[in-house]
Amino acid sequence: METRQPYELAAAPARPFPVWNVVLFGATILTTLTAGADFAVGGGWTQEPADLAGYVRAGVPFSLSLLAILVAHEMGHFVAARLHRVEASWPWFIPVPFAIGTMGAVIRMRGRIRSRNALIDIGASGPLAGAVVAIPVLVYGISLSSIGEIAVEPNFLFGNLSLVKLLGWLFSGEAPFQGLGAVMEPQPLLYVLVKKLLFGVGPAQDVFVHPVAYAGVIGLFVTALNLVPIGQLDGGHVAYAVLGRKAERVGRAFGVVLVVMALLSSFSWLVWYLLASRFVKYGHPPVDDEAEPLSRGRKLVVAATVLLFLLTLTPVAADVL
Structure with a gap:
């Protein structure tokens, strides 16, 4: 009679300590501390530090x-990837x-x-996890901010840093930004709604953002960047899961949308368009089981992700007033 050894799971291979991930994270702490201190001093939120x-x-x-x-964003991806047994690095x-001291992180x-x-799961987990942190940070940060009168209404759709405005200045011979001075933070739709509905900011008022609120705004803006449905961006993952190969056509259409927003709202969208189209690319690698139907829970996740994209979309990503 043949005897069999009890079934045992193979031991996971030992992982080397992520030295460079830790080094880069430490460097990012230093650069964001510097950016935060500059913003706090420049915005009058603290006095010039003595030491x-x-x-x-x-x-x-x-x-x-x-x-x-x-x-939170990167660990959302990391945990989801590990749960689905996809090899994933620690965040870089x-x-x-x-600027803000960092260009984000990648896995x-x-x-x-x-x-x-x-x-x-892998594509949507990052933006959703990041938003769970970003929204309370934003609300708390606005509560620390000051609300005051402004001379010029903020531009939520058509900005002074649009390519059309910049080209107009170039060909008119006028000095760019003449008569302009105040720098405006990005204006995600959710940020605008929170200002207006939760804090009652009036038509001739605006929020002078506390550093915590500024971090929340940046968090929403980064979420919008990642949810653009192009290639292997987070939004591209979700789009491919829903649409399969048709997602590439959707991505190319959104590339046109980015160019239009750069022309009319903020030139910075042109930078993101070039990065997405040249480095991320429009295509997406296939998954093993293309025919698998989406579960009801995943359909709800897709709906939540689309809603989050719409709420964080930021036509005017940078502007001066």
Whole structure:
């Protein structure tokens, strides 16, 4: 009689310590602290720090808030990928010594994703997890902000930094931004609704954003960028899971939308269009089981993701008033 050994799961291979991931995350903490301190001092939210400790304290509200959103976003992807047994790296954060101190983070995944349902889980988990953190951060940050009178109404759709406006200045010979001065933060639709409906900001008023509120706004804007349904962006994953190969046509159509928004609303959308079309590309790799029907729960996730995209869409991503 043949005896059999009890079935045992194969031990997972030992993973090397993610040294460079930790180094880049540490560098991103430093660059976002610097950006946060500059914003806090420049916006009058704190006095000029007298020493390094004061400088660090001034940058903490923005840095902590923004990194909480970005970490939630990336760990949403990471956990979903691991649950579906897709090889995924730890997040690679990208520090930069200007602007908000970071260009976000990416996770590298290897191997085919097994099913359409798994693709929705992996694609939608990041934006949804990030929004769960970003929305409370935004509301709390606005409660810390000041609401005051403004001389010029903000542009929520047609901005002064649109390509049409910039080209008009170029060909007219006028000095660009003449008579303009105040820099306006991005204006996601959800941010506008929270300002108007929750905090009662009037037509001749606006929010002078606290560093925490600014981090929340940036978090919503980053969510919108990721949910554009192109290629292997988060929105592209969801679009492919729903539409299959037709998703490429949808992505190309949204490429045209980005160019139109760059022309009429904010030139920064042209930058995202070039990055998405040249580096992310429009195509999407197939999943193993293309014929698998979407579960009811995944259809609800798709609906939530589309709603989140609409609420975070930011035609005027940068502007001066």
